[in-house]
Amino acid sequence: MKARVTITLKNGVLDPQGKAIEGALGSLGIPGIASVRQGKVFDIELTGQDIKAAEAALNTACEKLLANTVIEHYRVEFPG
């Protein structure tokens, strides 16, 4: 079973990297971009098949290591 963990910055946390990327996209002339926020994605291969157990384990993984919850949100998904 595969899981995807997405880490994003909380609203209001300054994202200088996202700002720089936003500026670079603007200078490439790509239209219609209002703003960019950079995050992280972890694709995780799981040994079991129990989604509930996996979700609990991955929430713990996010709280303990993958996210710094002072500045970041996390989302755990099980894509098809």
Next chain:
Amino acid sequence: MRAAVITFPGTNRDGDVSRALRASGADVTPTWHADHALPAGTDLVVLPGGFSYGDYLRAGAIAARANIMDAVRAHAARGGLVLAICNGFQIACEAGLLPGVLVRNANLRFVCRRQTLKVERADCVFTGHYRRDQVINVCIAHGEGNYICDAGTLARIEGEGLVAFRYCDAAGSLTPDANPNGSLNHIAGIYSANLRVLGMMPHPENLTEQLTGGADGKPLFDSLGRAA
């Protein structure tokens, strides 16, 4: 003063901080991150600068989960002293020893230069050999030194007088140009609520002898070395 200086994979300031501590009268025991216990009788734990684990995931994130950190947290909880410098400050925040987090410098540049700091208080074990509001000249070298925390935490840190050092200009003014990384309220270093844990981005260990261009870092080690 018995100091345990922790080395993580990628730590590179352990040698100089140990030398600075010894020159100020401390006994130093090099301590490995994979150990589960601190040396017996440790008064002070030092988390030195460097690039532990190559700054993977977030600066300090992986080192903060090393075996030795449970012992460091227990030491701090007992009121033991912790000095966390640069990457050590990042590790201390990630480990929950200090509030807040250090993120990418606001201008996205790695800054490596001399910097003036204002000493906010001289009445604790780390800074007894400085004067309050003294302006000192130290070194900074970091890409992720932008200190941020939520508004409630910031109000508490300021209200309880837990700011240790602020980035300032040579005259001691907190001008925007004197803030090298975008830190809230020019914060360069903070204390824990009991004033026993100090985290700071600048490197006092770089300037402890005139031979290396200044000695404004030495009073910090003298304050510690001669305490306890």
